[in-house]
Amino acid sequence: xxxxxxxxxxKILESTWRLLESTTGDDVRMSDIAKEAGVSRQALYLHxxxxxxxxxxxxxxxxxxxxxxxxxxxxxxxxxxxxxxxxFIEAWGNHIPEIFGVAAALLAMQDKxxxxxxxxxxxxxxxxxxCEAAVKALDQDGRLRPELDADKATDLLWTxxxxxxxxxxxxxxxxxxxxxxxxxxxxxxRMLVCET
Amino acid sequence: xxxxxxxxxxKILESTWRLLESTTGDDVRMSDIAKEAGVSRQALYLHxxxxxxxxxxxxxxxxxxxxxxxxxxxxxxxxxxxxxxxxFIEAWGNHIPEIFGVAAALLAMQDKxxxxxxxxxxxxxxxxxxCEAAVKALDQDGRLRPELDADKATDLLWTxxxxxxxxxxxxxxxxxxxxxxxxxxxxxxRMLVCET
DNA sequence: TCCTGACTTGACACCATGTAAAGTTGACAT
DNA sequence: ATGTCAACTTTACATGGTGTCAAGTCAGGA
Numbered sequence: 186x187x188x189x190x191x192x193x194x195x196k197i198l199e200s201t202w203r204l205l206e207s208t209t210g211d212d213v214r215m216s217d218i219a220k221e222a223g224v225s226r227q228a229l230y231l232h233x234x235x236x237x238x239x240x241x242x243x244x245x246x247x248x249x250x251x252x253x254x255x256x257x258x259x260x261x262x263x264x265x266x267x268x269x270x271x272x273f274i275e276a277w278g279n280h281i282p283e284i285f286g287v288a289a290a291l292l293a294m295q296d297k298x299x300x301x302x303x304x305x306x307x308x309x310x311x312x313x314x315x316c317e318a319a320v321k322a323l324d325q326d327g328r329l330r331p332e333l334d335a336d337k338a339t340d341l342l343w344t345x346x347x348x349x350x351x352x353x354x355x356x357x358x359x360x361x362x363x364x365x366x367x368x369x370x371x372x373x374x375r376m377l378v379c380e381t
Numbered sequence: 382x383x384x385x386x387x388x389x390x391x392k393i394l395e396s397t398w399r400l401l402e403s404t405t406g407d408d409v410r411m412s413d414i415a416k417e418a419g420v421s422r423q424a425l426y427l428h429x430x431x432x433x434x435x436x437x438x439x440x441x442x443x444x445x446x447x448x449x450x451x452x453x454x455x456x457x458x459x460x461x462x463x464x465x466x467x468x469f470i471e472a473w474g475n476h477i478p479e480i481f482g483v484a485a486a487l488l489a490m491q492d493k494x495x496x497x498x499x500x501x502x503x504x505x506x507x508x509x510x511x512c513e514a515a516v517k518a519l520d521q522d523g524r525l526r527p528e529l530d531a532d533k534a535t536d537l538l539w540t541x542x543x544x545x546x547x548x549x550x551x552x553x554x555x556x557x558x559x560x561x562x563x564x565x566x567x568x569x570x571r572m573l574v575c576e577t
Numbered sequence: 578t579c580c581t582g583a584c585t586t587g588a589c590a591c592c593a594t595g596t597a598a599a600g601t602t603g604a605c606a607t
Numbered sequence: 608a609t610g611t612c613a614a615c616t617t618t619a620c621a622t623g624g625t626g627t628c629a630a631g632t633c634a635g636g637a
Binding site for chain 3: 408410411412423426430431432
């Protein structure tokens with residue numbers, strides 16, 4: 186884990202990220218990344234076995250830099266179930282735009298590449314666990330709608346918070362990030378929480 | 382519009398559909414379709430200029446066979462706004478599994494191919510119009526939540542009914558089609574409709 | 578000085594899409 | 608019967624991106 190030098194590997198990861206960020210980059214090729222990193226195309230293959238693994242490594246790098254795990258974990262410290270739900274939605278919802286470029290690239294190749302599917306599904310499993318924890322906290326407060334069991338409620342919240350829905354509302358419909366997060370909070374309550 | 386003979390074009394469209402339907406078909410190639418249709422690969426190019434256009438033609442063929450437009454239009458005949466919302470969700474929600482295979486293929490190539498993006502966005506625009514009509518009917522009954530304007534409400538309903546959410550709940554979470562439709566109806570009401 | 582590891586250069590195999598051109602076949606008009 | 612035309616087949620090839628391979632460069636350390 187010694188990463189001190191100018192570090193070509195990091196340069197590559199940063200470049201990949203940067204290119205995927207610029208939404209204009211419809212389809213980012215290996216040679217594009219190499220050029221951006223100021224490195225030969227072959228150098229990429231010295232550090233990553235293939236394109237998919239490079240993208241996956243980029244998401245992990247991003248998670249590390251943005252420290253999403255810590256931020257999601259923070260939402261667990263809320264005292265009431267409701268506060269926890271809000272905190273979780275806020276943490277995750279505000280993380281989405283940070284990872285969206287990379288996420289979209291990974292999503293795009295899900296059908297073709299099993300490894301990409303696997304990698305994405307891993308990340309989403311982490312989100313699901315966050316949803317589950319929030320739902321359980323709600324249940325323990327007796328605020329979960331009685332007609333919902335914890336599994337169904339988790340499924341619903343998980344689905345609501347998917348990247349696709351963020352994309353639709355912000356990118357396609359032009360909502361602001363704040364409007365998105367607020368709407369998600371409201372909807373989650375209406376979906377899951379019972380009165381009083 | 383004379384289509385009477387054994388009709389290679391139709392055979393190709395049917396084969397494309399069939400292959401995309403079988404979700405195992407991760408990535409359906411032109412040669413796969415040709416083989417399935419019992420036709421040379423080049424024959425495909427006699428009928429469709431390229432892969433994207435073939436996929437788009439397949440969606441149109443499907444729409445025609447399944448007669449979705451008529452079914453969506455039928456939802457407009459409901460008398461109250463609430464009934465209309467339900468009818469629309471039922472019509473569209475039950476159409477999704479019919480088109481899902483083709484839709485997924487078209488979605489997968491959205492980033493790469495502008496024509497695919499265009500085609501899909503066209504179809505989704507039709508859905509949006511349905512959402513808008515339902516929201517307006519609700520508004521006229523005075524049942525639309527006062528804190529929502531018609532645009533925002535349409536955005537939300539449209540997002541809720543996206544194919545991705547169907548996929549997540551049924552394919553990923555294992556919900557039945559009925560459970561999905563019921564949940565969407567309930568959620569739409571909770572999202573959009575005010576009390577009394 | 579020589580070695581080694583990181584990187585470059587250039588060539589190439591692979592695979593899917595799409596193009597091009599010549600050959601086959603069957604229906605149909607005369 | 609013959610010629611023609613359209614639909615389809617066969618074969619070959621260009622293109623573009625991924626991934627592999629092998630030889631070459633070059634700086635820094637023992």
